[in-house]
Amino acid sequence: MSEHEPRLSRREVMRGSVFAAVSAASIAYENGADAAPSEQERFEARTRIHIEINGVAHQLELEPRVTLLDMLREHLQLTGTKKGCNRGECGACTVHMDGRRVNACLVLAVAADGRKITTIEGIAREGGLHPVQQAFIEHDAFQCGFCTCGQIMSAVGCIAEGHTGSNEEIREWMSGNICRCSAYPQIAAAVAAAAKEIR
Numbered sequence: 001m002s003e004h005e006p007r008l009s010r011r012e013v014m015r016g017s018v019f020a021a022v023s024a025a026s027i028a029y030e031n032g033a034d035a036a037p038s039e040q041e042r043f044e045a046r047t048r049i050h051i052e053i054n055g056v057a058h059q060l061e062l063e064p065r066v067t068l069l070d071m072l073r074e075h076l077q078l079t080g081t082k083k084g085c086n087r088g089e090c091g092a093c094t095v096h097m098d099g100r101r102v103n104a105c106l107v108l109a110v111a112a113d114g115r116k117i118t119t120i121e122g123i124a125r126e127g128g129l130h131p132v133q134q135a136f137i138e139h140d141a142f143q144c145g146f147c148t149c150g151q152i153m154s155a156v157g158c159i160a161e162g163h164t165g166s167n168e169e170i171r172e173w174m175s176g177n178i179c180r181c182s183a184y185p186q187i188a189a190a191v192a193a194a195a196k197e198i199r
Contacts, residue, residue: 049113053078054122062109069093069104071112072119080120080149084178091177094150094157095119101157103176120149123156132156135194136187143181151177155191164195 046061053076060075069086072078072095084092086105093104096118123130132155135141142148154177158164163173170188179187 047110049110051109051112051114052116054118060109064108064110066109067105068095068097068102068107068109068112068117071109072104072117078119078121082146082149084147084150089178090147090150091154092147092150094153094177096153096157099160101154118153120153123153130156131197132159132190132194135190135197139186139190139193141183141186141190142179143183147177147179147181151179151187155187155194158191159195159198164192167192 045064047064048059048061051058051060053072058076060071062071062075066075069081069083072081073083081095081104082092083105084090088103088106091103094101095104096102097107097112097115099116099118124133129137130152132152136148136152136155141151151174154174158170158173161173163169167188170191171184174187174191
């Protein structure tokens, strides 16, 4: 480069690049090319998902931001799964995804595409209560009942995972579920009794 040629600053290069990109986009738009979707259009875009819930296949079109929890409650009216903290702290929204317990408020519905979901509505057996449900009744393992569905779903998972060797182990593996009524002794007793019944 000759010493008499003008030097471009970094700022001028960036400004020129932006101007060129905007000009190209404007020309493409004027020539009928598809314009990029707006932020509002991207926000409202819908995605089709296929999901099995309690043994029933569903196909839904949802916004990508919809959580599994809101899909269950608002779109499928499966309101047994409760919305508590909505931050993954209380466990009231516990469901099973492919046999593993998860907090439905932390899982996007699109992430559950092709998965099998079990909610509290789907654990009863042939019209009768699940052993964990029965044990919760027999041990008075609830008071207000708001957290009970999540507690039961977590307890079913805890038993399936084999974490019921002692009261301390049960409490440790159920610690992700908060009971604001403090029915923890009865809950642990119900889980232990159900584990014996299932075994």
